[in-house]
Amino acid sequence: MNTTPAHGSGTQVAERPATDPSTGSPIVIELTGVRRHFGSGDRRVQAVDGVDLTVRRGEVVALLGPNGAGKTTTLDMLLGLTAPSEGTVRVLGSTPERATAGGSIAAVLQTGGLLSDLTVQETVRLIASLYGAAALARVATVMARADLVHLARRRVSKCSGGEQQRVKFALAMVSDPDILVLDEPTAGMDVTARRHFWDVMRADADAGRTIIFATHYLEEAEQFARRTVVMHRGSIVADAPTARLRVGLGERTISATVAVGGSADLVASLRATSGVVDVRLDADRLSLRASDSDAIARTLLAAGAHDLEIAAPTLETAFTALTED
Structure with missing residues (x-):
């Protein structure tokens, strides 16, 4: 930290800052x-x-x-x-x-x-x-x-x-x-x-x-x-x-339990869906990230999925999206 004191006998006073007309705050x-x-x-x-x-x-x-x-x-x-x-x-x-x-x-x-x-x-x-x-x-x-x-x-x-x-x-x-x-x-x-x-x-x-x-x-x-x-x-x-x-920059994470039979077709369909990324299937647990979580949730429920979970994006996902080459 710069610890230089003000010059002279009194503290220097900065000029009056400008004011942003849209907020009224200086x-x-x-x-x-x-x-x-x-x-x-x-x-x-x-x-x-x-x-x-x-x-x-x-x-x-x-x-x-x-x-x-x-x-x-x-x-x-x-x-x-x-x-x-x-x-x-x-x-x-x-x-x-x-x-x-x-x-x-x-x-x-x-x-x-x-x-x-x-x-x-x-x-x-x-x-x-x-x-x-x-x-x-x-x-x-x-x-x-x-x-x-x-x-x-x-x-x-x-x-x-x-x-x-x-x-x-x-x-x-x-x-x-x-x-x-x-x-x-x-x-x-x-x-x-x-x-x-x-x-x-x-x-x-x-x-x-x-x-x-x-x-x-x-x-x-x-x-x-x-x-x-x-x-x-x-x-x-x-x-x-x-x-x-x-x-605005992070997709929501969606996971659900799906029936093993027919899961391959469901995964292929989701991977071809616009706005869906990182589709994974681990045993009977499906997870993915999507910009329109409501639409994907409806698709999963219509396919018989249950134990549906939707997690909000974090600042980390937004940060990664902005700074990855």
Whole structure:
């Protein structure tokens, strides 16, 4: 996390963000035609390739994509840690550097070390001191919210990976940012800590804080993100409400018990049906995926099938459909 304090005697105030007329909510993040490459010639790598993205205040956005999709580079540009090769990045109507320096945007990142010789409380107080008296007054609160009170006197070097992630979370919260950027925030956390973390994030989002997070845990995106953006090879390949993305791109899974006699003809017929994929027969249990589950269910029941089960698509099936070559 960038912990640079604001320059001068007071905290810098970002310009007033634009407002999306369709929702009335201010636009707090805006990327326009953003590209970022590294190297040149034969060694040139196009990490981000033509990204346009707008995020409004109070949104919870999951950023998904396979390794190398450009997620971390995009987040680094949001934080002013790297500059775009082309295009513009605006945060709260101003530059990412200004928003970060003023504490309006903060992050929990995978990279970036902690001072191992300090205790947890000393670490949080040190970073809070960079933002002034108001941030110092929040130390006790953020320690509690990050579930660090019982670890206050433990040296950072003695903390586990998941505990150090919670320390980074506390550091991100001391400035009371309008926008919180999270890159694999729960890596190393156990189930209880992960659940507590997302309970806090949900409360923050309900209170109006904007949260954008990259994760490899698809269940986290499914449970906590109201909107999902999928990146592949540096570009955005999908951007939609999470529930709509899941349903729109994933076929439903249908299974049923069928009579062994005549099952071969039924399987052949289903395999020839438009919108039906992955038809399998294991003994007398038939399974398949289909875009029109109601029609297939009627076909199966008419053929004498029973014990019919229909499972809704998951975000994983949608993610796979979008990112498979």
